[in-house]
Amino acid sequence: MPEGHTIHRLAADHSELFGGRPVRAGSPQGKFADGAALIDGQVLEHAEAHGKHLFLSFPPTGWVHVHLGLFGTYTLGRAPAPPPTDTVRLRLSTEAAYADLRGPTACALITDDEKQAVHDRLGPDPLRPSDDGDRAWARISRSRTSVAALLLDQKVVAGVGNVYRAEVLFRHGIDPYRAGRDLTRAEWDAIWADLVALMREGVRNNRIDTVRPEHTPEAMGRPPRVDDHGGEVYVYRRDRQPCHICGGEVRTAELAARNLFWCPNCQRR
Numbered sequence: 001m002p003e004g005h006t007i008h009r010l011a012a013d014h015s016e017l018f019g020g021r022p023v024r025a026g027s028p029q030g031k032f033a034d035g036a037a038l039i040d041g042q043v044l045e046h047a048e049a050h051g052k053h054l055f056l057s058f059p060p061t062g063w064v065h066v067h068l069g070l071f072g073t074y075t076l077g078r079a080p081a082p083p084p085t086d087t088v089r090l091r092l093s094t095e096a097a098y099a100d101l102r103g104p105t106a107c108a109l110i111t112d113d114e115k116q117a118v119h120d121r122l123g124p125d126p127l128r129p130s131d132d133g134d135r136a137w138a139r140i141s142r143s144r145t146s147v148a149a150l151l152l153d154q155k156v157v158a159g160v161g162n163v164y165r166a167e168v169l170f171r172h173g174i175d176p177y178r179a180g181r182d183l184t185r186a187e188w189d190a191i192w193a194d195l196v197a198l199m200r201e202g203v204r205n206n207r208i209d210t211v212r213p214e215h216t217p218e219a220m221g222r223p224p225r226v227d228d229h230g231g232e233v234y235v236y237r238r239d240r241q242p243c244h245i246c247g248g249e250v251r252t253a254e255l256a257a258r259n260l261f262w263c264p265n266c267q268r269r
């Protein structure tokens, strides 16, 4: 499942490639044929993301709402576009660029009110400049649920996925099983500020890097991480490997239906 930085990056890429221009829209697969016909030839006015939801504005028709889910993928590029395959739910294209969406959980034309209802269901997003951590803190500070489960709950914080959850808790030395209400306000404010910074860097680089300068491969004289997710991290998918800080073994367990990774030495209750 992509994390929020990927969706914000997709919104920025849509704005850059298609924003302010009339676009051709089609659904080679057929499942979004009616919606695509309605926006075909219209101008993409604006693209934005909230958590893992992408919204493309085609006034006056409405918004295309996309959620990639577990299996959805986007391919964006400069023209010429490859011949569309029948797995493409939505293709947007201009003379200069194309975007192919495959396998999303959601791809629908929605109204302003329906879009607002999606925002209302979601918690604040560290990547939305108008959002802050207060609304999330109101829920976290009252909850007996573990902070690791709360961070993945999109109603609490939108856009954080499995990698950022594991990494931000490590960076702040917080045991993932600690209850939300046992976090201090100062700890939460630091976590939120760190998510904002880490996820912005994720949008810029299109990958997740979370190690501080003193823990990069160059600084530590260790080989770079080899993983198809890319990026230098402290604990994510590093189970049974030595912690970069204490040398102890990184552990894994299932929590909220996802694999959690943490260092029991460095992360306290």
Ligand SMILES: [Zn+2]
Pocket (backbone or CB within 6 Å): 243, 244, 245, 246, 247, 248, 263, 264, 265, 266, 267
């Ligand atoms: Zn450690």
